[in-house]
Amino acid sequence: MAKRWLPLANLVFLLLLFTHSHSATHPADVAALRDIKNSLTDITSAAQFFSTWDFSSAADADPCSSFAGVTCSASRVTILTLGTGLSDSPGLAGTLPAAIARLAALTQLILFAGIVTGPIPPELAALRRLRVISLAGNRLTGAIPPEILRLPALHTLDLSRNRLSGAVPPPLAAAPQLKILVLAGNRLTGEFPGDLPPQLLHLDLSSNLLTGELPAKLPAALRYLSAANNRLRGSLSGSALDPLSDLAYVDLSMNELSGPVPGPLLRRGVTSLLLQRNNFSGGLPESPPWEAVAGSTVDLSHNFLSGEVTAALAGVETLFLNNNRLSGGVAAEYAASVAAGTMKTLYLQHNYLTGFPLGVGSALPEAAAVCVSYNCMAAPPLGLAACPDSAGEQLSRPAYQCNGFHNSLD
Template sequence: MAKKCSLLMLAFVLYLIHCRSTIAQVQNNISAIDLEALHQIKNTLIDIRTTTSLHFFSSWDFDSGDPCLSFAGVTCSSSEQPRRVESLVLGTGLSDSPGLAGTLSPFIANLTELSQLVLFAGIVTGTIPSQLGSLRKLRVLSLTNNHLTGTIPASIFALPDLHTVDFSHNYLSGTIPPTISASTQLKVLLLADNKISGQLPRGFPQQLLHLDFSQNNISSMLPPRMPASLRYLSASQNRMWGPLNCLESIPELVYLDLSMNNFSGGLPTSLFQPKLTSMLLQRNNLSGGLPPLSPYPYGPGSIIDLSHNFLTGEITGVLVGVESLFLNNNQLTGTVPKEYFGSLSAGKTKTLYLQHNYITGFQTAAGSSWPPWDSVAVCLSYNCMEVPVVVGKMACPSSIGEQISRPAYQCSAFHNRNTTSKEKEDYIN
């Protein structure tokens, strides 16, 4: 019996030696520096525990697993020995996952072959480690939808291959580092919904395609020369001011949102071009009139919102065919060209808001009638005209007690004021 127990004990010891040898052999496949960095990363981050979602770190078993084969979010080089971590994605990114908590370890910077670092939505706090500026091969840096604080490390914009930076939806403060202008490969910069303030850098990378710093506290003019390559620009809900002349140098722009700021001056004629199918400039201090250009072939999904400004003059035909058009709450006058009625009838324009102006009429095609009220959203209330019964206030935002048309004295006073101003201008000229 004693001999049998001794044999069993020997077999168990040999098994432990074999297991340790196997683990050592597996973990020798990955760089010791990278392995230690992964240890430190796990030590500073934790899963937010729930009973319904998968736990991200459940696969990070340093006692028996191969980090390059079994660790969730870890991708290693295939040929280099020992293998190096090339991509690190922290969190599952699944809709039912609450994400991770904790802080980002500066040991991430020891993963010197890293080309992609992604942190999915969670409640990770603390600052962005400045040491990330030493990751010379980093191309994608996405740390969105967490509770990160502090400033944006200026060192990251010196990385030679950096393509995408997404720090949106955090609590970052300070300014956008001026070093960004020296970034040679950056194409996407997302900083929306933070607490960034102060002035914008004097320039952005000239190869930038996508720029979003909306929902911050930036008080600045736009740089005098914006990247000509830009296709998407959003700076809404800041405290920005000044004219929009710098936008004339962006011929490839497809999406523009500068709403809810204090921009002033006229509308650059160059904004009215076929590629720019989303132009959101509402709630600013823009003045002047619409350019007297021929209509462009705006298509489905196009939206232009110039509402809540100080635009004057008559409505020109430049915006005929826009699917959703908002010109309400301005100081527009005259009659609406019949081409807008034709666009409504043809089903090209589905939303047309012109309320709260000084419009005196809406031209319709001879022998035609308004499209059914349930097929379009048209609001013409509070103008200097009799609103057609078929549209009435059916699509207008509710305003209790508001008259359908402006009181006559307001229309008369506005007309007389503008006539006097015009006569003075003609006399001076």
């Protein structure tokens, strides 16, 4: 039988494919990875993330083909993932070495949660292809190097849940591709940054020590904004939030914001509006009822809101108005919304309300959680079954509190 030979072109292709898929890692990257391993370590011997990082035999241990967390293209490291990210893994310890900056083709740097300490190496600014930096959940200290915010390809920067200090470095507007910025859970000080990139979609500065007011202008593309648990002040009336048509999530809770609740934010596109534990005052907006949106949440609890509960928020799925100074009756649209299953949670406890629109013998869906305890209702139509423990065990306020409250309004 005659032998069947592959065409020369096919042989060349297969040879190139085999050579590319089994090519050795670039020597400069091997040296950088060696220094990285010398700076970091598994917290426990059981974790063993670095067990595959064996430099003892270059022939048998090519980083691009056998090292955990290393992804390559054309013999260069393009993605470096440090740690397993598993829920039962304690992560890594040590410090981030400047050697990472010698991985010239790196596009993603991910460090899973652990106890890595020390500063963020400013040398990372040399990685011009870097698109993602995620170092969340460690114990990094010092200031955020402003150089990394000017990386031309940087799309995502997540430095949350560390111990970083100092101000948010300016100018953020100089980050040409930055769309996701997460700096939550640090010790950042100074005022809320006012020079944000116009293309920014996601901004999380929560749980820091930021002061001042929201800037007069925010990125038009912004969809997610969280600055909860800071020291922000001022009013949101006529703020930069009003014209942001793509905004869907707003969390400014646990600040020192004041003035009226911003009516323009009570719109269909904003599915989560969290303004609890501030100093907002005045009445609820008189706007038409919010259109029903599945999954929508509005939390205005623990403020100083007064007046009657207007129908403006009757379409919200989860609504918290508890611990305010609301009085009078509750719009009938709320009982109708709960009965229809549109509104699933309605907390009105710890106000001065005098009635809830529920007829005698009426029943609400079993899944509904409606709490109206500790108001000025002599016989509240609902018990305590759906109330949280923080509501207490008293169904009604003492009469002297209600009389004194209403007299103070006259």
